Amino acid sequence: MLIRKIEKIVTESHHTKSFYFKGGFDANPGQFVMIWIPGVDEIPMGLSTIGETMGITVHSVGVATEKLHSFNEGDKIGIRGPYGNSFDIQGSKLLVIAGGTGIASLMPVVEVAVKDRDVDVAIGALTKEELLFARRVEDSGANLKLATDDGSEGFHGFVSDLAGDLLSEGDYDQMLTCGPEAMMKKVIELGREHNVRTQVSMERFMRCGIGVCGSCAFDGLRICADGPVFDGEEVYGKGDFNKHRRDPAGKRTPLIPNL
Amino acid sequence: MVDLSTSVGKLQLRNPTMLASGVLGETAELLLRVADSGAGAVVTKSIGLEPREGHPNPTVIEMEHALLNAVGLANPGIEAFKEEMEVATKGAVPVIGSIFGKNVDEFTKLAVKMEEFGATAVELNLSCPHAEGLGHEIGADPKNVEEITKGVKGSVSIPVFPKLTPNVKDIVELADAAAKGGADGVVAINTVRAMAISPEAGMPILANKIGGLSGTAIRPIGVRCVYEIWEEVPIPVIGVGGISTGMDALEYLMAGASAVQIGSGVWIGGPEVFASVCKEIEEFLERNGHSSLNDVLGAAHSC
Numbered sequence: 001m002l003i004r005k006i007e008k009i010v011t012e013s014h015h016t017k018s019f020y021f022k023g024g025f026d027a028n029p030g031q032f033v034m035i036w037i038p039g040v041d042e043i044p045m046g047l048s049t050i051g052e053t054m055g056i057t058v059h060s061v062g063v064a065t066e067k068l069h070s071f072n073e074g075d076k077i078g079i080r081g082p083y084g085n086s087f088d089i090q091g092s093k094l095l096v097i098a099g100g101t102g103i104a105s106l107m108p109v110v111e112v113a114v115k116d117r118d119v120d121v122a123i124g125a126l127t128k129e130e131l132l133f134a135r136r137v138e139d140s141g142a143n144l145k146l147a148t149d150d151g152s153e154g155f156h157g158f159v160s161d162l163a164g165d166l167l168s169e170g171d172y173d174q175m176l177t178c179g180p181e182a183m184m185k186k187v188i189e190l191g192r193e194h195n196v197r198t199q200v201s202m203e204r205f206m207r208c209g210i211g212v213c214g215s216c217a218f219d220g221l222r223i224c225a226d227g228p229v230f231d232g233e234e235v236y237g238k239g240d241f242n243k244h245r246r247d248p249a250g251k252r253t254p255l256i257p258n259l
Numbered sequence: 260m261v262d263l264s265t266s267v268g269k270l271q272l273r274n275p276t277m278l279a280s281g282v283l284g285e286t287a288e289l290l291l292r293v294a295d296s297g298a299g300a301v302v303t304k305s306i307g308l309e310p311r312e313g314h315p316n317p318t319v320i321e322m323e324h325a326l327l328n329a330v331g332l333a334n335p336g337i338e339a340f341k342e343e344m345e346v347a348t349k350g351a352v353p354v355i356g357s358i359f360g361k362n363v364d365e366f367t368k369l370a371v372k373m374e375e376f377g378a379t380a381v382e383l384n385l386s387c388p389h390a391e392g393l394g395h396e397i398g399a400d401p402k403n404v405e406e407i408t409k410g411v412k413g414s415v416s417i418p419v420f421p422k423l424t425p426n427v428k429d430i431v432e433l434a435d436a437a438a439k440g441g442a443d444g445v446v447a448i449n450t451v452r453a454m455a456i457s458p459e460a461g462m463p464i465l466a467n468k469i470g471g472l473s474g475t476a477i478r479p480i481g482v483r484c485v486y487e488i489w490e491e492v493p494i495p496v497i498g499v500g501g502i503s504t505g506m507d508a509l510e511y512l513m514a515g516a517s518a519v520q521i522g523s524g525v526w527i528g529g530p531e532v533f534a535s536v537c538k539e540i541e542e543f544l545e546r547n548g549h550s551s552l553n554d555v556l557g558a559a560h561s562c
Contacts (some may be wrong), residue, residue, distance in 0.1 A: 001317075001320060001455075001460075003457060003459035003460055032316075034316075036316075036317055036460075036464070037459045037461065038457075038462060041315055041316050041466075042316035042317040042318075042466075043316070059288065076459065077458065078317075078457065078460060078464070080320065080321070091434050129510075151520055182556050183514075207316060207318045207319050207330060208318070208319035208326075208328075209319075209524055210319070210321065210324065211525065211526065211529065212282050212283070212319065212523065212525050212526050213281075213282065213283075213290050213318075213319055213328075213330060213520075214282065214284065214285045214286060214287070215284040215333075217283075217286040217288065217289050219288045220288035220289060220292040222283075222289070223289065225529070242557070246285075246286065247312075247335075248312040248313065248333060249310040249311055249312050249313075249334060249335045249336070250286065250304070250333060250334055250335045251310060251335035251336075251339050252286075252287040252342075
């Protein structure tokens with residue numbers, strides 16, 4: 001277990017903060033780490049920044065994330081990882097589609113891809129205030145497109161509908177997406193319609209992070225070790241996709257959005 | 260062509276590798292994937308009467324050559340597990356239902372259910388080292404091992420395999436008690452009680468503080484236990500602890516195990532570890548002029 005001091009905390013929205021710490025390990029865009037909040041819990045988090053300084057971006061949704069939000073710069077967290085596979089960038093023109101905090105797991109791949117490819121990034125959120133990393137996407141050199149459910153910024157509606165409009169106009173080679181599964185399902189369907197392959201980043205309750213315990217079972221796949229990045233077609237046909245998760249006791253349970 | 264088939268009492272196996280309980284065994288689709296990956300049998304996660312969330316994270320951490328875990332018997336409860344068994348038993352290999360309880364009555368109820376759900380055999384978890392009032396807290400006492408085994412044997416017709424704890428002075432006493440209770444075989448060993456502390460955090464890493472050590476580091480302990488049981492107790496043994504290669508498995512088989520289980524070996528080897536272990540055993544046997552796995556079972560005792 002690697003122990004790191006939190007070097008910097010950035011408030012991204014009223015419920016989301018980014019935490020930065022010195023890495024000392026290599027990671028690829030799309031990989032995640034297990035973050036230990038000593039005495040409280042350990043949770044999987046996608047890396048939102050990869051480099052000498054690593055970052056995670058945390059939506060406060062439960063006991064562990066609330067505790068992490070109460071931390072100050074200088075406080076210590078434990079890190080295991082990085083774990084899982086990573087995005088496999090293909091083609092020269094990419095469309096990246098993020099829902100809510102999904103942009104956190106996509107930001108590193110955007111920053112890598114934009115170096116030698118044409119990258120459009122569509123970020124969607126409920127409101128303007130909850131749009132994350134818009135500035136960082138612009139700074140990366142990618143083309144930023146925004147959507148809000150309430151119309152307070154950019155396209156008025158779901159980011160998947162915005163993606164549909166973009167697909168009708170542009171000739172994309174690949175789509176990368178992370179967000180609510182209902183949104184990702186729509187994106188895979190758009191990909192089929194427009195003949196564009198999609199990679200999705202998935203999330204489930206985890207314990208080991210290393211493919212052993214089976215807690216993150218998604219049909220016959222282990223999200224932690226077979227994923228978290230999958231070809232859209234691989235997950236689309238699964239009975240659990242956009243329908244079920246496993247609770248900590250291992251029982252198949254309806255999927256609750258945003259968890 | 261080398262014959263890798265084996266049997267543990269009445270349980271017939273196409274090869275000697277089985278998925279150990281606690282690894283990928285909580286859901287039907289992953290049990291089927293392990294079966295498809297080449298295991299000779301699969302053992303489910305240990306199931307109790309009621310749903311249980313287990314201990315908070317961290318529950319599993321990597322060590323050098325080992326894993327340390329205190330998952331804490333998380334399971335959906337026997338009634339909810341029926342739907343997993345319905346699907347898992349449609350696979351090509353036997354499904355062994357692992358169960359845990361706090362007394363003979365609970366074990367018996369669970370075993371009857373597992374038989375009803377189509378389990379080929381039941382494994383009695385008398386050895387989990389990190390759950391209060393369960394596992395090794397019961398199974399470290401030979402009297403309990405005998406009584407629970409006898410109770411379960413009296414209420415099901417499928418084979419019964421108590422899984423024993425190494426965290427005792429003499430595991431042979433436990434194997435002897437299992438034999439007296441009528442067990443069809445014993446499984447040895449469960450994880451070794453252990454702890455890891457983060458000096459920088461100033462506390463044990465596992466939320467439960469104490470957990471069970473598994474993986475390569477504990478293989479010599481498991482091999483010794485199987486060897487000792489084979490010498491003293493006339494009962495089939497399923498060897499488990501730190502197997503990730505064919506040569507690892509052969510240590511157990513030569514110590515006297517009729518079959519082996521692989522759990523933490525999935526960490527590095529993935530679900531494909533069962534096929535690779537079988538292939539390596541087969542190659543070893545061929546290289547040494549054996550036509551059947553039976554030729555080497557217990558071989559280390561004849562020296």
